Amino acid sequence: MISAISRVSSMSRHNSMLLNQTRNYLSLKTMSPSVLLQKTYSKEFFNPKQHNAKFSTFNNLQRNATATALKEDATIPRSIKRQHLNSNKYDFIPAPQLTMSDINDNVKKAKYAVRGAIPMRAEQLQLQLNEDPSSLPFDKIINANIGNPQQLKQKPLSFYRQVLSLLQYPEILNDPSVTKFYQSDAIRRTQRILKDVGGSVGAYSQSQGVYGIRKTVADFITKRDNGETAYPEDIFLTAGASAAVSYLLSIFCKGEQTGVLIPIPQYPLYTASLALNNSHALPYYLDEKSGWSTNTKEIDTVVNDSIKKGIKPSVLVVINPGNPTGAVLSKEAIAEIFQIAAKYGIMVIADEVYQENIFGDNIEFHSMKKVLRELQRDHPGLFDDVQLASLHSTSKGVSGECGQRGGYMELIGFTHEVRQVILKLASISLCPVVTGQALVDLMVSPPQPGDESYVKDRAERQNIHDELNKRSTKLWETFNKLEGIECQKPQGAMYLFPQLILPYKAVQQALHLEMSPDEFYCQELLENTGICTVPGSGFGQVPGTYHLRTTFLAPGTEWIEKWEKFHKEFYDKYRD
Numbered sequence: 001m002i003s004a005i006s007r008v009s010s011m012s013r014h015n016s017m018l019l020n021q022t023r024n025y026l027s028l029k030t031m032s033p034s035v036l037l038q039k040t041y042s043k044e045f046f047n048p049k050q051h052n053a054k055f056s057t058f059n060n061l062q063r064n065a066t067a068t069a070l071k072e073d074a075t076i077p078r079s080i081k082r083q084h085l086n087s088n089k090y091d092f093i094p095a096p097q098l099t100m101s102d103i104n105d106n107v108k109k110a111k112y113a114v115r116g117a118i119p120m121r122a123e124q125l126q127l128q129l130n131e132d133p134s135s136l137p138f139d140k141i142i143n144a145n146i147g148n149p150q151q152l153k154q155k156p157l158s159f160y161r162q163v164l165s166l167l168q169y170p171e172i173l174n175d176p177s178v179t180k181f182y183q184s185d186a187i188r189r190t191q192r193i194l195k196d197v198g199g200s201v202g203a204y205s206q207s208q209g210v211y212g213i214r215k216t217v218a219d220f221i222t223k224r225d226n227g228e229t230a231y232p233e234d235i236f237l238t239a240g241a242s243a244a245v246s247y248l249l250s251i252f253c254k255g256e257q258t259g260v261l262i263p264i265p266q267y268p269l270y271t272a273s274l275a276l277n278n279s280h281a282l283p284y285y286l287d288e289k290s291g292w293s294t295n296t297k298e299i300d301t302v303v304n305d306s307i308k309k310g311i312k313p314s315v316l317v318v319i320n321p322g323n324p325t326g327a328v329l330s331k332e333a334i335a336e337i338f339q340i341a342a343k344y345g346i347m348v349i350a351d352e353v354y355q356e357n358i359f360g361d362n363i364e365f366h367s368m369k370k371v372l373r374e375l376q377r378d379h380p381g382l383f384d385d386v387q388l389a390s391l392h393s394t395s396k397g398v399s400g401e402c403g404q405r406g407g408y409m410e411l412i413g414f415t416h417e418v419r420q421v422i423l424k425l426a427s428i429s430l431c432p433v434v435t436g437q438a439l440v441d442l443m444v445s446p447p448q449p450g451d452e453s454y455v456k457d458r459a460e461r462q463n464i465h466d467e468l469n470k471r472s473t474k475l476w477e478t479f480n481k482l483e484g485i486e487c488q489k490p491q492g493a494m495y496l497f498p499q500l501i502l503p504y505k506a507v508q509q510a511l512h513l514e515m516s517p518d519e520f521y522c523q524e525l526l527e528n529t530g531i532c533t534v535p536g537s538g539f540g541q542v543p544g545t546y547h548l549r550t551t552f553l554a555p556g557t558e559w560i561e562k563w564e565k566f567h568k569e570f571y572d573k574y575r576d
Helices: 002-026 033-041 055-072 078-085 105-109 117-131 158-168 170-174 184-197 211-224 240-252 268-276 296-308 331-344 368-378 416-428 434-444 454-481 504-512 517-529 558-574
Strands: 235-238 258-264 280-285 312-319 347-351 388-393 407-412 548-551
Touching: 105 268, 117 517, 158 170, 158 184, 158 434, 158 454, 170 184, 184 211, 184 434, 211 235, 211 407, 211 434, 235 240, 235 416, 235 434, 240 258, 240 268, 240 312, 240 347, 240 388, 240 407, 240 416, 258 268, 258 296, 268 280, 280 296, 296 312, 296 331, 312 331, 331 347, 331 368, 347 368, 368 388, 368 407, 407 434, 454 558, 504 517, 504 558, 517 548, 517 558
Parallel strands: 258 280, 258 312, 312 347, 347 388
Antiparallel strands: 235 407, 388 407
16 A cells, blocks of 8 residues: 555656656746646657656656646636546547637638628527517518529429429339320420430539530520520539639639729629639729719729739629619620720620519610620721620529529630630539539520410519519619618619618717618618618728618518618608
């Protein structure tokens, strides 16, 4: 017994001596025992042979030193202490978790207002309503913050869903009664797509996308642009237009020496992507008073100013129809943009995902591809080297298939080497979702006159378009009769971007709450009505002005009337 006690006492003294020697050696008396222990374990600071101890004895000393450190260091959680002290197998103290200081700074800088603070608060309120429907002054959340049609009860097109269901379970095609439930043209389209994809939508496709579907897209573009030929080799199928943006900016942004021209207001995807790529946003402001028109003289000035600062403008983003403005560019405006691109060697991204959403008898969508081809034909040599990437998506238009992630980009004027780089980047993700690719086929090639599904499909499409047009007009008229709101009439897309002329007291209250005034308005609107919108500051706006973006996707007009009532009460509360 005495011998055992003596050994324990000796080990304890040796353990204490070990820690003290390490402190003296490092001259770090303020270091915590756990850190000292880690230093002690390192052969750089301690060699067990110097202390005339066998290696097994050193392991015992390590365990004792570990126990001492665990007991002395109050920063180590009790659960870790208990787990470690009871373990006979592991003799280390767990390292701390990764924290915000370990995260890529570019990721921390990226912001995406469409799913920012206001929408996050809306999600919290929705959970509260689920728990207690009577706890709030409204019974549902109106998600007007994002262009997500089917979330707001827009019905999927029947032809789309017939083909998709057959693609997912093609065994139905072998059932003799299949024609009782499916239109013949849906069956034929399914059979053709299955042949193109190799028999199953569960298999990877080519990274550029299924060739047969790319051919369908090329035929659509050729027809849309009055015979300006498109080729399947120029088409990349993508997981929505966002994936195409990510590819292009990843390739053409080379860090802080690169700049990208973006319209203000803009879709936050672009500024977020630029932050991730550590490149500069070069804003050019759209003119609100003239219907959010583009001023190419200002773009030219922005280009020259950035060059003087050592920043090369590599990409010019055009969103047409506009998000969030709803403006549609004229052919003349597009031609002027191409002059800038040709003059300075800037690649153009044409975000054309709202090309089906056109409102007004005298409004026409002109694709940038078509205008470029006309310029190249009319002015030989001047525009031949212009590089254009045109984007489209199944998420918008009358399709509204946001969750299916289908889209495409057409590349014009890119060298073979650059195309290979884009293909390499696409290959890293293997391929876009194959059912998303199939939806692209259905979007660009809907049922035609004479097809069994044509009459129903045409009626569904027209109904969706008419309802959007009706609600956009109703919301626009409501805004423009309210005190303190000015709004341009939408020509396309699915948004309004009204300017808020807020009372001084409202602005001061916002600043007191450390919020931007437009964010304050959006928050009050949400808390009082359940209508979720996005502050204009998330899209960019002329300094000193305040806006918000709202969709007009929500069904009915009751929510518009609730908004009108709220706005009047808000103005009365904060009236100067």
